[in-house]
Amino acid sequence: MRAVGVAALAAAALVAACDAPTVPALPGAYDFALPTDGSGTVLRWPSGSTIRVYADGGDAAATAALVRALEQGAAAWNAVVKYGEYRIAPASRLEDADVVLVWTAVPLPVETSQCEPELTGIAVTTFCLATPPTRLQTFPLKGSASGGRVKMLVQVLASLAGDTARARRTVTHELGHVLGIGRHSPNDADIMGARAAAAGLSEADRATVLALYHTRPDIVP
Numbered sequence: 061m062r063a064v065g066v067a068a069l070a071a072a073a074l075v076a077a078c079d080a081p082t083v084p085a086l087p088g089a090y091d092f093a094l095p096t097d098g099s100g101t102v103l104r105w106p107s108g109s110t111i112r113v114y115a116d117g118g119d120a121a122a123t124a125a126l127v128r129a130l131e132q133g134a135a136a137w138n139a140v141v142k143y144g145e146y147r148i149a150p151a152s153r154l155e156d157a158d159v160v161l162v163w164t165a166v167p168l169p170v171e172t173s174q175c176e177p178e179l180t181g182i183a184v185t186t187f188c189l190a191t192p193p194t195r196l197q198t199f200p201l202k203g204s205a206s207g208g209r210v211k212m213l214v215q216v217l218a219s220l221a222g223d224t225a226r227a228r229r230t231v232t233h234e235l236g237h238v239l240g241i242g243r244h245s246p247n248d249a250d251i252m253g254a255r256a257a258a259a260g261l262s263e264a265d266r267a268t269v270l271a272l273y274h275t276r277p278d279i280v281p
């Protein structure tokens with residue numbers, strides 16, 4: 061089973077670029093560049109960012125399960141960096157969120173007509189390039205004049221809500237995409253392997269996110 065796709069990159073050709081020049085030099089790291097047009101495109105948040113994730117599970121119990129997976133996934137990724145390169149934190153208000161995380165049964169609280177998510181596996185992280193394509197589009201909040209600041213959507217199959225370990229692995233994997241890891245590791249021992257089967261972050265996952273946050277980005281959300 062495929063655990064899924066990264067990026068609905070609007071207007072960008074999703075052509076695999078296996079020889080992208082951005083393959084990181086750090087030993088053990090795998091390629092994190094978005095598979096765009098052959099030159100390799102690095103997406104990451106600015107150094108020092110707090111990336112706020114708003115989790116909505118629908119009812120209280122389903123939200124609690126999602127928040128638990130989010131907290132565990134965030135803790136795993138946050139533990140990698142020592143100098144505040146990034147921090148993933150739960151957002152208590154949708155208005156403060158950079159990222160929205162939902163089970164698939166839950167209607168998204170943002171407008172997606174400009175950039176539709178397409179779920180083909182057990183989870184998907186969706187974001188779309190703005191114009192010029194050095195930034196990402198904002199998904200406007202439904203029914204809000206302020207518009208909000210949501211740049212990424214993470215949808216996880218609702219049936220995983222009852223499988224704590226799998227939900228945690230899947231959310232952790234998607235948070236890797238949120239941080240900017242634009243591909244899957246070829247190794248299923250890594251959390252960023254396509255099946256998201258690993259129990260937690262591997263040395264290669266750690267090396268990859270460190271390499272990413274010490275590489276100059278082409279796209280900043």
Ligand SMILES: [Zn+2]
Nearest residue numbers: 063064065066
């Ligand atoms: Zn993935």
